[in-house]
Amino acid sequence: MTAAAAIAVIGEALIDLVELGDDDPRLARPGGSPYNVALGLARLGQRTAFVGRISRDPLGVVLRNHALRSGVDLSPSVAADEPSTVAMVELDAAGRAQYRFGVRGTADFQWTAAELARVPGDYAAVHFGSLASWLAPGDTAIAHRVGELRAAGSLVTYDPNVRPLLQPDRAAAREQIERTLPLAHLVKTSDDDIDWLRPGEAAADVAADWLTLGPTAVIVTGGATGALAVTGDGVVFRPPVAVEVVDTVGAGDAFMTGMLDGLARRGLLAADALASAPFADVLDDAALVAAVTCAHAGANPPRRDELSSFRG
Numbered sequence: 001m002t003a004a005a006a007i008a009v010i011g012e013a014l015i016d017l018v019e020l021g022d023d024d025p026r027l028a029r030p031g032g033s034p035y036n037v038a039l040g041l042a043r044l045g046q047r048t049a050f051v052g053r054i055s056r057d058p059l060g061v062v063l064r065n066h067a068l069r070s071g072v073d074l075s076p077s078v079a080a081d082e083p084s085t086v087a088m089v090e091l092d093a094a095g096r097a098q099y100r101f102g103v104r105g106t107a108d109f110q111w112t113a114a115e116l117a118r119v120p121g122d123y124a125a126v127h128f129g130s131l132a133s134w135l136a137p138g139d140t141a142i143a144h145r146v147g148e149l150r151a152a153g154s155l156v157t158y159d160p161n162v163r164p165l166l167q168p169d170r171a172a173a174r175e176q177i178e179r180t181l182p183l184a185h186l187v188k189t190s191d192d193d194i195d196w197l198r199p200g201e202a203a204a205d206v207a208a209d210w211l212t213l214g215p216t217a218v219i220v221t222g223g224a225t226g227a228l229a230v231t232g233d234g235v236v237f238r239p240p241v242a243v244e245v246v247d248t249v250g251a252g253d254a255f256m257t258g259m260l261d262g263l264a265r266r267g268l269l270a271a272d273a274l275a276s277a278p279f280a281d282v283l284d285d286a287a288l289v290a291a292v293t294c295a296h297a298g299a300n301p302p303r304r305d306e307l308s309s310f311r312g
Helices: 033-043 058-069 139-151 170-183 191-197 203-211 251-265 271-276 279-294 304-311
Strands: 007-010 014-019 026-031 048-051 053-055 078-080 085-091 097-102 125-129 155-159 186-190 217-221 227-231 234-238
Touching: 007 033, 007 139, 014 058, 026 033, 026 058, 033 048, 033 058, 033 125, 033 251, 053 058, 125 139, 125 251, 139 155, 139 170, 155 170, 155 251, 155 271, 170 191, 186 191, 186 251, 191 203, 191 217, 203 217, 203 227, 217 251, 217 279, 227 279, 234 279, 251 279, 279 304
Parallel strands: 007 048, 007 125, 014 085, 053 078, 125 155, 155 186, 186 217
Antiparallel strands: 014 026, 085 097, 217 227, 227 234
16 A cells, blocks of 8 residues: 555554453454554554554464454554453453553564565554553664654654553653654543543643643543643643443543544544644544444454434
8 A cells, every 4th residue: 555645553463352251251353552542543444554563473463463354554564473462451340441461572573674664655644652662672763653643743752651560760751742742743642541641740731731732732631520722822622422432442542532533524634734633523433432442342443434323
């Protein structure tokens, strides 16, 4: 495929082992924040490539086939010899997810500059973030290539997707993430991320501070409390879409998917167009995609026809 007018997503693809709490101890599902975003965009009809290091092992075959069935272009991805990453997902009574990861020596984080050089330089937008953006040794190579893609004209979006169990040094995690912010035009984070990185500070204040580091817009999601967009023009708040929650696995990734899709459908998937985006409408689009995902079990983003039927 030619990369023009398409979206590339860089990051990890892993297997979620979900604790069910009954006689079936675990359920394995494809996941990983960037992988979920790529899957969701492709299901909504956006021409999307996933840039990942997908293992050749049996779990990697599952991840690869699942993405292909949703229409994701895997041509920029690497077939890796290291094992697949696995995450254990624990759900509380309200369906909220907590994660524990097995990441030592796994495929997703071993990026080299030579591997990332394969990524075309003419994507309209590039999304990156989550574990692969801050776990060594591949994080440095990803940041370098994202910087090159931004310089080549791509709109860059970023979701740090903080995981305290993997980032126990709060100060180091904050420094690394805030060092990455200048690469991005649009940042999506959560109130949980901000609470961990900058405890005691209001989300809108942190987002405004992050704007001074380079992004055009910072979006903060709060789950059942709604979401806000902070730009140079001020703060826009939008409530969530009501839904009966099965679980929240992949909800933040679905929100990111909905924002990118909303920008693309409005012809605003460009750095110079972002400042004029109607963020109230884009947040509503994103909230709908997240809500429908929460009505599913696991990270199972909707297709376009399901969004239409959900709207009624």
